[in-house]
Amino acid sequence: MTAATSRWFRANLWLHRWASLIATIPFLILCLTGTVLIFHEEIDHALGVVPTTTQVTDQPHRPLAEAVARVQAAYPDERIMSIGVDPVEHPGVQLIVTAPKGATGFDDAHLRFADLATGELIGATNPAKTLTGFLLELHAQWFLGPVGELIGALIALLVLISLLSGVVVYAPYVRRIAFGVLRRGRGRGARLLQLDLHNFIGAIVLGWALVVTATGFLLGFSTVAIGIWQMTELGELRAYAARMAPVDADNPPANADRAFAAATSTAPPGWRVGSLLYPGTDFSTPRHYTALLSGSSGVDARMVRVAIIDAATGEVALTPEMPAYLKAIFLSQPLHFGDYGGLLLKLLWTLCTWLTLFITANGAWLWWSRRHRRTLRADGISPEGTT
Amino acid sequence: MSRHATRTHRPLTPILVMALLCISGLVLLLVQDDAASAGLGLLLTALPLLIGLWCVLRANRKARP
Numbered sequence: 001m002t003a004a005t006s007r008w009f010r011a012n013l014w015l016h017r018w019a020s021l022i023a024t025i026p027f028l029i030l031c032l033t034g035t036v037l038i039f040h041e042e043i044d045h046a047l048g049v050v051p052t053t054t055q056v057t058d059q060p061h062r063p064l065a066e067a068v069a070r071v072q073a074a075y076p077d078e079r080i081m082s083i084g085v086d087p088v089e090h091p092g093v094q095l096i097v098t099a100p101k102g103a104t105g106f107d108d109a110h111l112r113f114a115d116l117a118t119g120e121l122i123g124a125t126n127p128a129k130t131l132t133g134f135l136l137e138l139h140a141q142w143f144l145g146p147v148g149e150l151i152g153a154l155i156a157l158l159v160l161i162s163l164l165s166g167v168v169v170y171a172p173y174v175r176r177i178a179f180g181v182l183r184r185g186r187g188r189g190a191r192l193l194q195l196d197l198h199n200f201i202g203a204i205v206l207g208w209a210l211v212v213t214a215t216g217f218l219l220g221f222s223t224v225a226i227g228i229w230q231m232t233e234l235g236e237l238r239a240y241a242a243r244m245a246p247v248d249a250d251n252p253p254a255n256a257d258r259a260f261a262a263a264t265s266t267a268p269p270g271w272r273v274g275s276l277l278y279p280g281t282d283f284s285t286p287r288h289y290t291a292l293l294s295g296s297s298g299v300d301a302r303m304v305r306v307a308i309i310d311a312a313t314g315e316v317a318l319t320p321e322m323p324a325y326l327k328a329i330f331l332s333q334p335l336h337f338g339d340y341g342g343l344l345l346k347l348l349w350t351l352c353t354w355l356t357l358f359i360t361a362n363g364a365w366l367w368w369s370r371r372h373r374r375t376l377r378a379d380g381i382s383p384e385g386t387t
Numbered sequence: 388m389s390r391h392a393t394r395t396h397r398p399l400t401p402i403l404v405m406a407l408l409c410i411s412g413l414v415l416l417l418v419q420d421d422a423a424s425a426g427l428g429l430l431l432t433a434l435p436l437l438i439g440l441w442c443v444l445r446a447n448r449k450a451r452p
Contacts, residue, residue: 207435208409341432
């Protein structure tokens with residue numbers, strides 16, 4: 001029995017064909033939206049989604065609570081969900097997330113911006129209604145919420161199966177060549193060239209595609225993973241907080257500046273507070289702020305530490321370690337979107353995405369072409385010249 | 388026909404080595420703190436594409452009459 005006729009080979013050929021064909025259309029959509037999302041920072045900047053200020057990063061700023069009070073006065077029907085500062089991406093800007101009164105989730109959230117130097121409000125946006133927000137919702141959730149994320153994970157799994165089975169299927173044919181072959185010339189059909197391109201480009205982008213699909217699969221479970229964290233670790237804290245008197249979530253006794261300072265005191269060197277979630281949200285207890293800290297470089301810049309701050313006293317209540325499954329999801333984000341190595345990596349990511357897009361489409365064409373030729377042969381018509 | 392052939396006993400070795408180098412480059416880029424590591428990470432990530440380009444150019448040159 002030759003390698004090309006073994007059961008193992010035929011099983012992989014079947015898997016490669018059908019996993020790829022089922023995933024073709026959704027994967028094309030993912031590649032197209034993904035290409036745009038690689039440049040989400042540049043697009044958001046060009047469209048002015050986040051306003052800019054002239055303030056330099058290390059300039060003293062007004063108390064964070066000042067902008068919070070201005071937002072509360074301007075939007076009395078809304079509550080503060082979180083505040084944040086990002087001196088790297090949005091220097092001099094305070095980000096304030098609001099939602100309708102009584103909301104605990106971020107589904108109907110609005111993003112409002114204040115100038116850190118003056119405390120004045122300088123703009124607002126609905127994250128879901130920006131171009132990149134719309135595309136991200138399509139790319140990550142198929143407009144179906146958490147269920148859409150699981151569908152995305154299923155598509156990623158199909159692509160992963162397609163890649164691995166494709167390697168097994170290619171193995172017997174690559175025996176005499178090192179990396180790939182492009183057969184061209186008189187008498188050789190377009191189909192043969194397309195097949196060689198499919199195999200050759202597949203071999204070139206294999207490593208990249210494995211990383212992007214594996215991380216895409218993990219990201220499909222991000223809402224599930226966060227839900228598990230909310231039920232387990234945050235759940236235990238909520239049970240503990242339930243025995244304490246809740247605070248007024250709109251105006252906690254310890255204001256945002258005190259909570260920020262307390263959270264900053266827990267930060268290891270090179271880490272800073274990025275966001276502060278107010279009490280009474282899906283990510284905090286009715287009594288505590290949840291502060292999210294991030295590092296400044298390398299892996300730390302992509303990781304998150306948590307500090308739980310008592311909103312009544314302004315003291316640090318707890319600094320829980322993030323579970324490994326959440327760390328894996330945090331690390332998956334940059335490896336999926338390619339936004340961590342500057343413009344050169346983004347361009348490389350785009351090229352690899354387009355090459356993968358090409359082999360997905362030409363793989364489907366190869367399947368259709370073979371099927372068409374077989375039909376013609378069955379009807380007694382020579383397929384020569386049809387490809 | 389143009390072919391850039393190198394006989395090998397383990398057919399998938401070059402492809403899998405390239406894939407592993409690309410993945411190593413992506414991870415190195417993520418964990419790097421200095422410009423040298425970033426450059427090396429980017430080079431490793433782009434290596435399969437560069438080799439692919441070289442293969443195509445070489446094949447084209449050989450195919451010329």
